[in-house]
Amino acid sequence: xxxxxxxxxxxxxxxxxxxxxxxxxxxxxxxxxxxxxxxxxxxxxxxxxxxxxxxxxxxxxxxxxxxxxxxxxxxxxxxxxxxxxxxxxxxxxxxxxxxxxxxxxxxxxxxxxxxxxxxxxxxxxxxxxxxxxxxxxxxxxxxxxxxxxxxxxxxxxxxxxxxxxxxxxxxxxxxxxxxxxxxxxxxxxxxxxxxxxxxxxxxxxxxxxxxxxxxxxxxxxxxxxxxxxxxxxxxxxxxxxxxxxxxxxxxxxxxxxxxx
Amino acid sequence: xxxxxxxxxxxxxxxxxxxxxxxxxxxxxxxxxxxxxxxxxxxxxxxxxxxxxxxxxxxxxxxxxxxxxxxxxxxxxxxxxxxxxxxxxxxxxxxxxxxxxxxxxxxxxxxxxxxxxxxxxxxxxxxxxxxxxxxxxxxxxxxxxxxxxxxxxxxxxxxxxxxxxxxxxxxxxxxxxxxxxxxxxxxxxxxxxxxxxxxxxxxxxxxxxxxxxxxxxxxxxxxxxxxxxxxxxxxxxxxxxxxxxxxxxxxxxxxxxxxxxxxxxxxxxxxxxxxxxxxxxxxxxxxxxxxxxxxxxxxxxxxxxxxxxxxxxxxxxxxxxxxxxxxxxxxxxxxxxxxxxxxxxxxxxxxxxx
Numbered sequence: 001x002x003x004x005x006x007x008x009x010x011x012x013x014x015x016x017x018x019x020x021x022x023x024x025x026x027x028x029x030x031x032x033x034x035x036x037x038x039x040x041x042x043x044x045x046x047x048x049x050x051x052x053x054x055x056x057x058x059x060x061x062x063x064x065x066x067x068x069x070x071x072x073x074x075x076x077x078x079x080x081x082x083x084x085x086x087x088x089x090x091x092x093x094x095x096x097x098x099x100x101x102x103x104x105x106x107x108x109x110x111x112x113x114x115x116x117x118x119x120x121x122x123x124x125x126x127x128x129x130x131x132x133x134x135x136x137x138x139x140x141x142x143x144x145x146x147x148x149x150x151x152x153x154x155x156x157x158x159x160x161x162x163x164x165x166x167x168x169x170x171x172x173x174x175x176x177x178x179x180x181x182x183x184x185x186x187x188x189x190x191x192x193x194x195x196x197x198x199x200x201x202x203x204x205x206x207x208x209x210x211x212x213x214x215x216x217x218x219x220x221x222x223x224x225x226x227x228x229x230x231x232x233x234x235x236x237x238x239x240x241x242x243x244x245x246x247x248x249x250x251x252x253x254x255x256x257x258x259x260x
Numbered sequence: 261x262x263x264x265x266x267x268x269x270x271x272x273x274x275x276x277x278x279x280x281x282x283x284x285x286x287x288x289x290x291x292x293x294x295x296x297x298x299x300x301x302x303x304x305x306x307x308x309x310x311x312x313x314x315x316x317x318x319x320x321x322x323x324x325x326x327x328x329x330x331x332x333x334x335x336x337x338x339x340x341x342x343x344x345x346x347x348x349x350x351x352x353x354x355x356x357x358x359x360x361x362x363x364x365x366x367x368x369x370x371x372x373x374x375x376x377x378x379x380x381x382x383x384x385x386x387x388x389x390x391x392x393x394x395x396x397x398x399x400x401x402x403x404x405x406x407x408x409x410x411x412x413x414x415x416x417x418x419x420x421x422x423x424x425x426x427x428x429x430x431x432x433x434x435x436x437x438x439x440x441x442x443x444x445x446x447x448x449x450x451x452x453x454x455x456x457x458x459x460x461x462x463x464x465x466x467x468x469x470x471x472x473x474x475x476x477x478x479x480x481x482x483x484x485x486x487x488x489x490x491x492x493x494x495x496x497x498x499x500x501x502x503x504x505x506x507x508x509x510x511x512x513x514x515x516x517x518x519x520x521x522x523x524x525x526x527x528x529x530x531x532x533x534x535x536x537x538x539x540x541x542x543x544x545x546x547x548x549x550x551x552x553x554x555x556x557x558x559x560x561x562x563x564x565x566x567x568x569x570x571x572x573x574x575x576x577x578x579x580x581x582x583x584x585x586x587x588x589x590x591x592x593x594x595x596x597x598x599x600x601x602x603x604x605x606x607x608x609x610x611x612x613x614x
Binding site for chain 1: 293296297299300301303304305410412476477478479480483484498499502505506509512513516519520
């Protein structure tokens with residue numbers, strides 16, 4: 001880190017702006033923000049260069065997951081106006097050398113890890129799929145709480161949803177727009193975001209809610225599909241518990257080890 | 261045996277190790293990272309005053325293991341699940357031969373499992389036969405993410421793996437314990453992906469597949485498969501110690517397991533020495549499902565369910581006659597060593613007054 005002050009008319013990059021960007025990066029396995037999960041150790045701003053230091057819960061975190069977080073973090077930071085270059089440094093990871101070099105040089109995962117079996121796109125797709133299933137559970141819960149029955153829920157399409165007067169609500173129009181039901185927007189928006197990313201809702205006429213395999217839901221299977229969504233959430237939060245615990249344990253261990 | 265509501269519950273710890281991670285035995289950096297990772301798991305879910313020092317954790321030895329498991333009768337029997345890791349450790353980390361030191365000294369207390377690795381080909385087949393001939397093994401622990409030279413893992417639904425499963429069937433090795441738990445060092449491919457169990461289980465309906473660590477962090481894939489394959493079981497190691505410091509999470513995970521698999525297909529395991537049954541059994545036995553989860557899932561963690569999960573389900577898989585064992589333990593060497601003869605004296609304790 002240099003103490004050189006940038007004296008040109010560079011656009012000011014603030015720590016808050018960087019943190020907001022990083023907040024969009026999720027741990028793909030947990031579907032939670034890396035900021036919220038406290039993986040980000042430090043943000044260094046030096047003019048138009050931003051350096052991020054990150055420590056994951058264990059040195060054994062899947063290299064593919066670690067790569068995704070580091071690459072996403074770099075992309076988010078560099079999308080900020082005024083940032084010329086973002087650098088990500090992963091610490092205390094068994095593959096930090098390959099990941100730091102690869103991500104900061106803009107290599108592909110396969111180039112950084114020649115002995116990997118292939119790219120990480122399928123891994124990302126699988127985790128995105130699970131994130132969608134988990135988010136679907138919350139979205140369907142608010143729809144059920146609002147009184148919608150399974151037959152209605154499984155047939156909803158993007159065009160049935162409309163932003164309500166208040167920003168935090170959406171209205172669903174039913175029965176040829178004869179009836180409108182208003183629900184909290186957040187779980188619906190979260191779901192729609194992941195549904196878009198996973199290609200479930202390419203067209204406004206696509207049915208929104210799907211089985212974990214991506215098929216439309218038969219009303220008779222509605223309960224089972226909903227149970228599977230709950231199960232996916234339990235899995236993610238269970239893994240979150242393990243990651244949390246491991247992070248604490250490692251911090252304690254490193255504190256106990258005298259540094260030289 | 262654990263006393264609860266006036267009954268004695270026979271405890272079979274279905275997942276224990278006798279390992280050697282001393283520095284002299286480590287031959288690859290992965291071996292050091294592996295034991296450090298284990299140690300983080302240990303401290304994460306162990307009450308602070310019961311945590312071990314790293315040195316004793318590297319190698320605790322047979323005497324200490326016997327005392328931890330049986331000294332206060334936390335467990336009555338235990339099943340060794342070997343982990344070879346011979347690319348990381350000179351003599352292996354926790355092999356059947358290492359485990360046999362104890363298992364053959366107290367055969368009435370231990371079940372000794374073997375292992376196979378389909379990448380070993382013909383030599384591996386001979387090794388499996390040898391383990392069977394020498395120790396009469398009834399089960400194998402499989403570590404699909406184990407490194408072997410250039411290879412970073414294998415799958416249960418590989419053609420070669422099927423040949424080994426056929427051999428197990430032929431030898432009468434009925435219990436297959438794939439480790440499907442926390443990912444340990446694959447690169448991109450998820451070597452602990454649980455989906456390969458599906459095809460193997462439906463292709464070998466006479467074998468039992470006990471998925472260790474219930475697939476965490478793939479509990480969802482695991483439960484979905486287990487819901488469809490009646491010969492798939494869940495081993496609670498790793499999930500069990502949540503009872504101690506994440507009781508709500510434990511309640512939720514256990515509820516899911518009981519809902520998808522039912523009470524006959526979940527097996528308790530401590531993962532000793534990652535966690536110690538001398539405190540873990542009590543934590544699990546005294547754990548409760550939250551009212552919310554009981555209502556949501558319609559399952560119970562009651563005495564009958566606990567009896568099955570803590571011992572009867574493993575006894576069923578390994579043909580263990582619990583009543584005969586209780587009689588035997590009135591006077592076996594371990595009961596004498598720890599003064600447990602009365603504990604197994606046969607009389608059911610008087611029902612509690614309340």
